[in-house]
Amino acid sequence: MCGIIGYTGGSQVLPKLFCGLESLEYRGYDSAGIAFYDTKAGMLCLKEKGRVSEIRTLAAGYERDMGRKIDAHCGIGHTRWATHGKPSDLNSHPHCTSDVSLVHNGIIENYAALREELSRRGYRFLSETDTEAAANLIDYYYKQTEDPISAIRAAIREIRGSYAFGILFHDRPSMIYAVRKDSPLILASGEDGNYIASDIPAILKYTDQYYRLEEGEIATVSPALITVYRDGGASFTPEYEKITWSVDAAEKEGFPHFMLKEIHEEPRAVRDTLSSVLSSDIEAFFAENEFDTINIVACGTAMHAGLIGKFMTEKLARIPVNVYIASEFRYQDPILGSRDLVILISQSGETADTIAALRLAKERGAHTLAVVNVIGSTVAREADRMILTLAGPEISVASTKAYSSQITVMYVISIKLAELRGRLSPGEANALLEELGSKVPAAIEEVIGQKEKIRLLAGEFLQCPSVFFIGRGLDCLLASEGSLKLKEITYIHSEAYAAGEMKHGTISLITDGTPVIALATDKKLFEKTLSNIKEVKTRGAKVILVCPDADHADPSVCDFRIGLPALNESYAPFTAIAALQLLAYYTAVLRGCDVDRPRNLAKSVTVE
Numbered sequence: 001m002c003g004i005i006g007y008t009g010g011s012q013v014l015p016k017l018f019c020g021l022e023s024l025e026y027r028g029y030d031s032a033g034i035a036f037y038d039t040k041a042g043m044l045c046l047k048e049k050g051r052v053s054e055i056r057t058l059a060a061g062y063e064r065d066m067g068r069k070i071d072a073h074c075g076i077g078h079t080r081w082a083t084h085g086k087p088s089d090l091n092s093h094p095h096c097t098s099d100v101s102l103v104h105n106g107i108i109e110n111y112a113a114l115r116e117e118l119s120r121r122g123y124r125f126l127s128e129t130d131t132e133a134a135a136n137l138i139d140y141y142y143k144q145t146e147d148p149i150s151a152i153r154a155a156i157r158e159i160r161g162s163y164a165f166g167i168l169f170h171d172r173p174s175m176i177y178a179v180r181k182d183s184p185l186i187l188a189s190g191e192d193g194n195y196i197a198s199d200i201p202a203i204l205k206y207t208d209q210y211y212r213l214e215e216g217e218i219a220t221v222s223p224a225l226i227t228v229y230r231d232g233g234a235s236f237t238p239e240y241e242k243i244t245w246s247v248d249a250a251e252k253e254g255f256p257h258f259m260l261k262e263i264h265e266e267p268r269a270v271r272d273t274l275s276s277v278l279s280s281d282i283e284a285f286f287a288e289n290e291f292d293t294i295n296i297v298a299c300g301t302a303m304h305a306g307l308i309g310k311f312m313t314e315k316l317a318r319i320p321v322n323v324y325i326a327s328e329f330r331y332q333d334p335i336l337g338s339r340d341l342v343i344l345i346s347q348s349g350e351t352a353d354t355i356a357a358l359r360l361a362k363e364r365g366a367h368t369l370a371v372v373n374v375i376g377s378t379v380a381r382e383a384d385r386m387i388l389t390l391a392g393p394e395i396s397v398a399s400t401k402a403y404s405s406q407i408t409v410m411y412v413i414s415i416k417l418a419e420l421r422g423r424l425s426p427g428e429a430n431a432l433l434e435e436l437g438s439k440v441p442a443a444i445e446e447v448i449g450q451k452e453k454i455r456l457l458a459g460e461f462l463q464c465p466s467v468f469f470i471g472r473g474l475d476c477l478l479a480s481e482g483s484l485k486l487k488e489i490t491y492i493h494s495e496a497y498a499a500g501e502m503k504h505g506t507i508s509l510i511t512d513g514t515p516v517i518a519l520a521t522d523k524k525l526f527e528k529t530l531s532n533i534k535e536v537k538t539r540g541a542k543v544i545l546v547c548p549d550a551d552h553a554d555p556s557v558c559d560f561r562i563g564l565p566a567l568n569e570s571y572a573p574f575t576a577i578a579a580l581q582l583l584a585y586y587t588a589v590l591r592g593c594d595v596d597r598p599r600n601l602a603k604s605v606t607v608e
């Protein structure tokens, strides 16, 4: 949620801020702003409701008016996903006081009390944001102490909630200060200066050396030096880690959108993730531990991947698995102890509800296993164990290759557990894994090869107010993910239903021309699903059938067909989801939607 970039060094700061912010726009994009120290004019702040491109225009206008180029070497920038206060110029970050400019990711929970107290001390508030309270509080303590570190330390003692702050003190024109709690922030060291950022893509073009700031650490960033201060006084120069992503991986490589590029990367993501999980010690972990319960906790698409994990583990290993929506986990007061396992699935590893669930599971003594895509993320670091999905950076807000990678891990866990329980022989387990590594990626490629046909089909949805996805068994779980993908990027209302459940109420919504996407990948369930398809078809539904051998499907049951390659039925989610993602993608494109940055959403949901 929201993106932060800061740079101080020998180069001009504006290109660095714009470039960093543009690569972070997937984290939030309803407003943007920058604050920087211009060598002639002093501290300047440009911010506005809208995209980063509009701040570029603002800066160009400023230069035109002044009849000169901005000359600045130190600054901070922010791209916002509004939480407190609607997207507006005034609510945009940075928030600037007389002495301090500040950008913030996260939520300050006690902002109302802080505002009240600061108002009593004479501060005037210009915005509706929680962030302005932090800027004023730090300003207040800076005026008392004249020392940035002491001011930040005093302020964070009073602030409750989550934050990553990038701060400029106006009388220290080449310094950036940073601190974080429950919201990620990295420091990075480059040849021509140093950086702060909320995420790696922002600095990837400039350096591959970074340090993940720990909770409560305060950093001072000068052109030549980064110093980190721990509570209690000790300070040190961080030891940097090397970023292993390539710049190309974080760029579109000729695709019109990240989403399309990321769907094309699914075969590779599945292969790489399979190697990652097979080379982990997961088998030994399960062999050494007998669990009373296995629980999977996640949000959104990651939770849908968890549902596949439950289905397959129960099917192959005959072990019951619970799946929880992370934001509901704590309210269910889960019964957990030292003989229980909680698996957290998260692409970003920074989803606030998933982190809260992880902490609750640990508090109750459960074993925790993270399935994450970002090494060094909060979930990755705090869980007892980690399996890394190797999807690579996922930039488009709609998750695609991360889902394929997450279900890859789910399949391996289910196969390994089944083998350990003697429900699969080593030969059978190996055959399944072999198929996952070779046939599945090839089958996904085949589906992607049908993208032109799927693009033409997408035209069928353009004017529809509502779409239904139906299926049985695994297809019912896939329907939920297909429906989520469609609604989040096309803004068409859609619902996923167990095919047999429609007639218990929802079928009343089927009228002439209502699109129903029927998933029928399991031969054993085909006849029954077919009956349900006929039920909606006779009520006027326009049916799009997604199944293997679609060419042989009775033409009277469907209006359109998407054929899936022949594959072990258990692996159908890999191919069917690629088809549904492409359908959602092309529908969004045809409707003129901002595919990679759908409205009201952000890539990483770091607020509860």
Ligand code: F6R
Residues within 6 Å of the ligand: 299, 300, 301, 302, 303, 345, 346, 347, 348, 349, 350, 351, 354, 397, 398, 399, 400, 484, 485, 488, 603, 604, 605
């Ligand atoms: C949907 C989507 C979201 C995420 C969810 C969890 O396309 O991307 O539903 O899956 O916000 O995010 P992570 O996996 O980062 O915890």
